[in-house]
Amino acid sequence: MIRKVTLSNRTTILTEEIPHVRSAAIGVWVDVGSRYESEEASGISHFIEHMLFKGTATRSAKEIAEAFDQIGGQLNAFTTKEYTCYYARVLDEHLDLAVDIISDMLFASRFLPEDVERERNVIVEEIKMYEDTPDELVHDVLAQTLWRQHALGRPVIGRAEVVKNLSREDILAYYDQHYRQGKMVIAAAGNIRHEPLVERLDAVFGKARGQVPPRVLTSPEPFSGSTCREKDTEQVHLCIGAQGLRLDDDDIYALQVINAILGGGLSSRLFQRVREELGLVYNIFSYHSSYRDTGLFGIYAGLSAENVGTVLDIVFAELNDIRSGGVTKEELARSKEQLKGSFLLSLESVTARMNRLGKSELYLGRVHTAEEIVEKLAKVELAQIVAVSERLFRPEKLSLASIGPWRADESTWQAALARLA
Secondary structure, eight states, rough: EEEEOOOOOOOOEEEOOOOSSSSSEEEEEEEGGGGSSOOGGGGGHHHHHHHHHHHHHHHHHHHHHHHHHHHHHHEEOOOSSEEEEEEEEGGGGGGGHHHHHHHHHHHOOOOOOHHHHHHHHHHHHHHHHHOOHHHHHHHHHHHHHHHHHSSGGSTTTTTHHHTOOOHHHHHHHHHHHIISSSOEEEEEEESOOOOHHHHHHHHHHHHSOOOOOOOOOOOOOOOOOOOEEEEOOOSSEEEEEEEEOTTOOTTTTHHHHHHHHTSSSSSHHHHHIIIIIHHHHHEEEEEEOOOOOOEEEEEEEEEEEEEHHHHHHHHHHHHHHHHHHHHHHHHHHHHHHHHHHHHHHHTTOOHHHHHHHHHHHHSSSSSSOOOHHHHHHHHHHHHHHHHHHHOOGGGGGGEEEHHHHHHHHHHHHHHHHHHHH
């Protein structure tokens, strides 16, 4: 059973007791990510995530790491465009220690000048590594092409020239604004007991100042264009994308089904046609990312330059077929069952359950039951598939990004788009 409590300072706690397991996962979800940064502070949310592992008033960075190694637990964090999460997975008997260390990191990190400078260099090296990973980088290039100057189009990790110039004072001011008085959601799942955990969390998180006023979002305006970065790589890393749907859109489940049919698995159209039948790629897939007020639907392929035209033809042909109602009853049923199975199997992981609680509360203010989600998937029909596809996959709404030994100028891209009826 999922239970929810809101502390006096509006920090929200969600728990899901699963008594038959021996583990527990807990995560603190902070309502801050790269979307809320100015261009001059791009990457500062990710920088702070790094800094919270560098030591507190009572623990060094090494002692934090050793504490989890000694109990066989896991401690980690990640920053996204709209939130940052600090989480741990431990045996149930060590949950108090996890709460103690995570709260210590969040509220008592030192931000020593020498640690800031050392971690600045680490992040710059991380950015360089990212730049050398074109199959990951190309997705950010697609977002930049689609949303141009909007913050959602900027990479979470930031840019090296900006990170190099962020001062300790900049970092502390941003931290004070978003951590000490920002919105936090705490989610826990596993072999836990709700009341004792809430009491423990209230003692440490209830002291934080109340949340800031609700955010005022400026939604991005999508553009249709192309960005090709020529690079001496063996493959062309290609992405085609369009603005997608926000997480609470009524059509989100239909879009998940479309994604499963098009490129969301080994039996999907693109994987079977482009890789299995024609052997033109090693990897091809589609995906969808949702944000508070929008989303991004993308298609990725890694391929040789001479095969780009053929693969674009196939991608557009499949999009046309889905838009025109070419999805069979068998495909629809198989994709819905695939999504249902994947979702229900994920619930066997306490970490996945914790993630579901935290993200759902941040975005929706509630957690849909497993039964509700399965029911919504079951209700997706062909007419809805056609309507959503027609809404998203239009020539004037698509953008292209590539990295590698291939370049399409704007006229080439527009000619390719003409294949999409």
